[in-house]
Amino acid sequence: MRRAKITIVGAGNVGATCAHWAASKELGDIVLLDIPEVNDPKDPTKKIPNTMPAGKALDLYEASPVEGFDSRITGVTDYAATKDSDVVIVTAGIPRKPGMSRDDLIAINTGIVKSVCENVAKTSPNAVIIVVSNPLDAMVYVAWKASGFPTHRVIGQAGVLDAARYRSFLAEEVGCSVEDVQALLLGGHGDDMVPLKRYTSAGGIPITQLVKADRLEEIIKRARNGGAEIVNLLKTGSAYYAPAAATVQMAEAIIKDKKRILPCAAYCDKEFGIGGFFVGVPCVLGTKGVEKVIEIELDADEKKMFQTSVDHVKELVAAVKL
Incomplete structure (x- = not known):
């Protein structure tokens, strides 16, 4: 049986940790790709070949006898090596x-993600793309436009991470296993997430019976600010363990055709009346990518919060210049 092939574009902390989680799960063979040249640390005015992805890939591969995984892991700077990737x-x-406006960030990362996805479309035309780059809700739109892929094969990772943060804080509060907490989120990433308390439980018990209302609001606020909390603690970087784990959970659902119901940034047109944008909704993930968007009932307050989040996603997309 042919092993799945996973390409990870970007060999920084998030990308390298994605490779780590994917290898540990033996999801397939892994290609870690990054830019061809970097500044010479001895002379920043000069460029030198970027050997960092090869170094990280080799280091991870050398852990395979200890951890017992048989994935082949390579680090490259050429898209040719990524040919026929599944994910x-x-x-x-x-x-x-500091000092960078939202529009500046969107402009720079639009150029990067556009170039990446144009190359992916040439080398892996049947792949499913999972976007992690920020601002997520705009970059998944860029990936769709640049790749020309059908919408079900372009997905943004956000809801799985936000839900993981929310679930971990709730488990700590309740004093139970994280495995017993289930939560559902809608909308954009981070500040824009819409936690649905009615659809949140621990061991099947509604969370509102286990956590007092004011304390639950505090936990929701902390989950919304989860990324910023880590940035403030790290001082010189941002989160990567949880974002990578969340991304690889999505990749696993696709590669193994698990039909997992996970909150993802998926294309919605008639669904929820959104009208053609990628927003966080519960999805069934399988071999084809997003195999179904699940529409759930929302009360008046939930609809209002969700619409506010969707409106912000639309503002982000409006700032994209392709």
């Missing part, structure tokens, strides 16, 4: 820096 994870892009 392509896009982590490439820059973080927002």
